[in-house]
Amino acid sequence: MTHPGDEALLHDSFARARAHAFYRDHFAGVDDHRTAPATDKAVLKPHLDRFAPGSEPRGVYLVRSGGSTSTPLVFPVDIGENHAQRHALASTLLAEGLFDARTVALNLFGYADLYRTAAILDDLLERCTATSLPMSAHARYEDILAAARRFMPTHLLGTPSKLQLFAEFLSTTGARLEIPQLLYAGEPLPANAVERFAQSFGTRDFWSLYGGAETGIWAWSDASRKPGLFRILPQVVVEVMSPDSEGFGELAVTNGYRRRFPVFRYLVGDVGRLVEGEGTRLLELRGRNARSFLLAEQHFDLPLFAPLAAGAEAFQIQLRQGEQGGDRLELLLVDPAGNCSTDAAAARLAQLMRDVGPRVGFDVRRVTMAMLHLDPVTAKAPLIADLRR
Template identity: 30%
Template sequence: MTTHTTTTIGHVTDEDLARALGRGGPGTALADTAPWSFAELRDAARGAERRNGRLVVASGGTSGIPKLTVIRGDMGIPALLRHWSPLRDGDVLLNLFSPGRLWGAHHFYNALGLRSGADVVPMGVLEGTDAAGWAETFADLGVSALAGAPNVLAAFADAMRAAGARLPVRSVVWSGEPMTPGRLRRLRQAFPDAGFWANYGSIETFVVGVNWPECDAGTLHLLPGQILEPDDGGALLTRIDDRWPAPALRYRLGDVLLGASCACHRPDAFRVGSRTNDTVKLFGTRVSCTDVVRQVESLHTVDEAQIVLCGSGAAGTPDRIRVRYTGQAEPSVVRRHLLEGHYGLRFVTEHTPEALAVEHVAGLARNSRTHKVMTVTREPADDVRATGAWDPTAAHPTTETETHGE
């Protein structure tokens, strides 16, 4: 019996791989099979054996027609809990994920909590004075676990600290966007005894990989019965085990995934590099938006950041990049830190300094459906909002990350 591992993340036998590909014999290779399109994944999911109903979910929809598909009614939770158990019997889970419109995250974490034996408080997004008004109630309930997108969790942590609430939180479960150093710092200040549990996947596939409290921050591990093929055009996912929420045969995810190692020493580790549509051209220089945001967020006095692409240069490229951030840092400090760590932008600003603007703001643009902070937004050069939180999704295209977790 041989095991398929070449240039992939994950371990499955050749026999299982041949069965998944619909053919047998030695020498079975993933590379000989064309990647599934979204339509093929959707049709396979709809054609899979029905088990107690199915859940309809949608990806996209911010600037176009939503793409609908179905996943198993149990969302793969029974299989997931064999490997990853962030909640335990008797926990009280406060679910801060937005119910959204056909976004499955809120329903998923309700089900995960119930299946784990926890009491579930299906609250949705809470921030600021709204969250503070619930602080006494949450204390009376004995909330011991939180689930949410990291920016929502961090804002909730700030509200609990401001209200003087001391919740006995032992588990923080997050997905949907990066857990930046600033967000993690705010959460640890409010909940010093909490362990952090992450998961990653796409809306069409649900959970693909997970992270435990002892893992390196940002490192995930592929769950069994799956194979990932790293690719610059987006990692390709194949599922051998039919207990996962949806089938996949070389289905292209929207992220560049990179093989990694982890302090926990578990196998099949990977990290999310960037979105596949992450790069823009600024005065002839290619700039990775993810690299820019990560460099800014590496400054300890910055909480979170995003990029606004401004104007329209040659062939529709931006003629300015505006970096917006929250935190305590001065804009001049952030600009210097960014240029010290990003050669491409430094090169551009040497001849066109106005190509980069850096702004401290009260809040960042978020997707109105999921409440995730968008890494990149667009707005015309003559219509730049200088401060405050605003939602441009109705008027401007975005590169919203559609991952279920990261």
């Protein structure tokens, strides 16, 4: 579902993409944006792997995708275009009342290895003339608590998984904070975390941002009043590919801000639909597609895990909430013949999980087929069973 105004942006973005080296082969022989295929990381990866910023006529902004250690991509963005999108987003967040000049935000997002969510939020806060306390996801909880007590933040920023670990720390130390506003991104907010954050942080209002390295941040949600519904930034077009009877399908994003390195009909890996509300289009998110999952801000693709189960009759990845508030991944192997070494699979799994560190627990177990989770609708055992909600 697109609006008439979207067609001009799609037409212009396709023309730029078709002429660009990143897309030239992919769109060879395609003359009309309406029939152009979607793009994904597989299309861009060979070009991004060879990209050399030193050969560019002027500098670029580099940002790493939240992919697993085997598949992360580093995307170049024109610096001026990046600033323009940030400025538009900051202006919108100011108008929505998320931030203002009195905001003091405790920033617990991540910043490492070209993955720079924390820096993006710092920049947005400054554009809103707000104060940032840039502690980052890697700070000691004792230091985060001390900063919160010293500067009395009005907003707490971070991924739900990181914030749950901080909440667990506060619980074990008997501490409690009063931070009325909470902004999360990078992961869905588990339903059971809402009450926990209210108890640990004093949260009254929840907000969310949505986007990615490939597209930038382009949507926001007043998650307390309209959970799961996101407003879309102007100059960004969202298309739902092959929607089902309820209108849900894979989301493809075209970003009109990005012209030097175009982003046209890019599959972001999430499933959602477009709905009408308050005189505008809203994006309703359902979750990841069946070929990937999100863990501690990192996207993991299913093919990475298949070699760990080589020789097994079947396998399933189960994602659960751990006892200490963080996430837990279990790789379940149906292997009655004992063809798989659980120790070897665990060692390889540890390599895949090294970027998420202590924030995620993981295990490999040999089970029977009856122990796999069955989808309640299809009665089938999905390869990825997300049981965190």
